[in-house]
Amino acid sequence: MKLQEIIKQCGFELKTQNENLNRDVTGGYSSDLLSDVMANAKDGNIWTTLQTHSNIVAVAVLKNLAGIILVNNRVPEEGTLAKANEENIPIMTTKLSTFEIVGKLYELGIKGN
Amino acid sequence: MGLSIIAITDHNSAENVAAVTAAARGTGLYVIPGIEITTAEEVHLLGLFESCQTALQMQDIVFEHLMPGENDEKLFGMQVIANEYDEVEGFNKRLLIGSTSLDVNRTIDCIHRHNGIAIFSHIDREVNSVIGQLGFIPAGMPIDGIEISRYTDIDRAHARFSEYERYPFITSSDSHELPDIGSASTKFLLAGLNFDEVRMALTGTDGRKIKENE
Numbered sequence A: 001m002k003l004q005e006i007i008k009q010c011g012f013e014l015k016t017q018n019e020n021l022n023r024d025v026t027g028g029y030s031s032d033l034l035s036d037v038m039a040n041a042k043d044g045n046i047w048t049t050l051q052t053h054s055n056i057v058a059v060a061v062l063k064n065l066a067g068i069i070l071v072n073n074r075v076p077e078e079g080t081l082a083k084a085n086e087e088n089i090p091i092m093t094t095k096l097s098t099f100e101i102v103g104k105l106y107e108l109g110i111k112g113n
Numbered sequence B: 001m002g003l004s005i006i007a008i009t010d011h012n013s014a015e016n017v018a019a020v021t022a023a024a025r026g027t028g029l030y031v032i033p034g035i036e037i038t039t040a041e042e043v044h045l046l047g048l049f050e051s052c053q054t055a056l057q058m059q060d061i062v063f064e065h066l067m068p069g070e071n072d073e074k075l076f077g078m079q080v081i082a083n084e085y086d087e088v089e090g091f092n093k094r095l096l097i098g099s100t101s102l103d104v105n106r107t108i109d110c111i112h113r114h115n116g117i118a119i120f121s122h123i124d125r126e127v128n129s130v131i132g133q134l135g136f137i138p139a140g141m142p143i144d145g146i147e148i149s150r151y152t153d154i155d156r157a158h159a160r161f162s163e164y165e166r167y168p169f170i171t172s173s174d175s176h177e178l179p180d181i182g183s184a185s186t187k188f189l190l191a192g193l194n195f196d197e198v199r200m201a202l203t204g205t206d207g208r209k210i211k212e213n214e
Helices: A003-010 A034-040 A055-062 A080-087 A098-107 B017-024 B052-065 B104-113 B130-134 B154-160 B195-203
Strands: A027-030 A045-049 A067-070 A091-093 B005-008 B030-038 B044-048 B080-082 B088-091 B117-120 B145-148 B169-171 B187-189 B209-211
Touching: A003 A098, A027 A098, A034 A055, A034 B130, A045 A098, A055 A067, A055 A080, A080 A091, B005 B017, B017 B030, B017 B052, B030 B052, B044 B104, B052 B104, B104 B117, B117 B195, B154 B169, B187 B195, B195 B209
Parallel strands: A027 A045, A045 A067, A067 A091, B005 B030, B117 B145, B145 B169
Antiparallel strands: B030 B044, B044 B117, B080 B088, B187 B209
């Protein structure tokens, strides 16, 4: 499924100005330990986290992730958005918790990684 | 133990710092007032200060930003506030095991504004270390040192974290129980026992330094 379609279906708020929303999302990964994401997320995954530090962008670039979903109404730190725009990594926000948003993604067919 | 310096760094609290400082008076032991802060990212970050007063000022900021909730002694143990005679004066009821809403950069900035030294705790551990929580230490992070836990040999730590050689490495026991005190330590070459000397050793100023394997 394309990222654009996921954003629409889940009602995410897109925080970045990205042009790569037509990417195919291969699967998903959920973790708030960035070291774990670096070890286990897969190319093209969408990632849910509550971490807002600018390191999330670096990890997403490193693992070539399709995008980052910040859960629980979290907002990116100053500097994180600028870096995300620069690196062309979409950052979305939702008021839902990780558990709920992963459930929604699963229903849309985004399963595992 | 042969220790000349210890730092008291309770989780999100500096309430026992004054008692230990007072108890050490006249013994020759230098006690550094400190606090181990849990940042918003759940990174453990040590703040070391020149005086109990500045440590307590930092504590005020930590308390202000600590997540709400009350400690459960069955789960997390008693949060005793003791005096210099080892008598219990009271209990801290806050949820000190919790995290603050201060992010890493802001926490370091606060420590520095109180003329303190900021050190990333036990970076070799997966949980609650900057490496575990944030994957890596970003370039330009104004941290004054990184701590290696007693579970990792210092030579191995240098090999594993070679990209962070720009920061001074210290090893310490992170003692949660009395018998653990001294199980790891750092050797400093200093001209005296005070805060500025420790700071100079961390920055390698005027001949002060950290002595490894000597």
